[in-house]
Ligand code: AMP
């Protein structure tokens with residue numbers, strides 16, 4: 073915290089949060105479970121790729137020297153002494169002046185040093201006519217030309233997408249050691265909350281935050297789990313958190329961090345001394361709690377209003393999840409867009425407004441605001457596809473000028 077009484081900035085709070093995020097031990101996963109994760113080992117191949125010399129074309133395996141005199145007028149005729157299909161398990165061989173019919177991917181017979189594609193021949197079965205000279209190595213895929221035996225295939229830190237998973241499979245790895253998805257446990261607090269599926273009585277509110285935050289955490293790459301609702305009760309909250317500690321890499325609560333008389337998250341966790349409650353110069357999302365429980369499990373205590381909760385998640389929890397995943401870029405990429413309307417914003421506060429980002433047909437983006445300042449406005453939140461960031465210095469967004477936008481794109485991980 074700054075020594076004057078100004079609020080902590082978003083960047084200061086984020087730096088503090090990230091400082092409190094450690095690492096998770098790597099685990100071994102099967103290939104498709106490892107998709108989207110970062111490799112935590114250097115992978116070498118035990119064998120070469122391709123593992124045997126093979127044909128790049130359907131055609132005839134021949135000796136290049138035998139075709140030296142070939143021309144369209146006087147084709148060279150070679151006797152065809154066999155057929156080799158892909159998957160042929162024994163290595164065949166052939167002598168000078170001979171040819172073997174060969175399919176793409178089939179092993180090159182001993183004695184052959186080139187392949188003539190079928191379309192450059194008369195497609196003969198007993199004898200084949202070749203109309204032009206072939207150079208040694210033509211249409212031949214050499215063992216190890218892709219990857220030599222023992223050489224590095226992928227380095228620790230590589231992101232595992234389809235291309236990388238293909239290579240791992242090709243070199244015989246069905247499991248790899250990766251940085252795991254952090255297990256994020258989400259807990260909603262509030263005595264007014266009920267589960268979705270129940271009909272709210274007067275004064276009751278259906279818990280929507282845990283769905284929103286679980287979805288956002290999953291989208292950020294976490295293995296997210298909601299554990300439901302805890303009433304505003306000191307002991308019950310501590311029990312609920314305690315019971316999750318062994319299952320969590322990150323805990324997230326929503327609600328109960330403001331100045332109200334029943335803001336139990338703040339009351340109960342402040343006493344432990346390992347979770348700090350502070351005010352950040354942002355709107356919405358001013359009250360924030362962050363610290364550790366149990367064996368250094370990070371806990372985020374986000375404000376309960378849905379918009380505040382999501383903005384807080386984007387500002388602090390998402391980068392923390394990305395850090396645990398080992399990702400280098402922790403923040404979403406922002407884009408510049410032309411504001412289609414004006415807005416005012418308090419000085420010294422970073423304001424996040426919900427927006428609708430449009431891609432202009434002429435190129436570039438424009439953005440309109442959606443929903444008012446109220447952080448309880450879920451319907452307009454659901455219409456938005458981005459957050460417009462109005463920085464601390466800006467007090468007036470003028471229509472037609474450029475603003476910074478955080479597109480809330482789905483990762484479709
Ligand atoms: P709090 O931060 O606990 O003071 O809650 C602020 C506002 O957000 C209140 O109107 C709550 O009813 C609402 N709220 C808190 N938690 C949730 C939740 N899990 N789902 C939907 N609304 C919530």
Ligand code: MG
Pocket residue numbers: 261262263327328335376
């Ligand atoms: Mg509450």
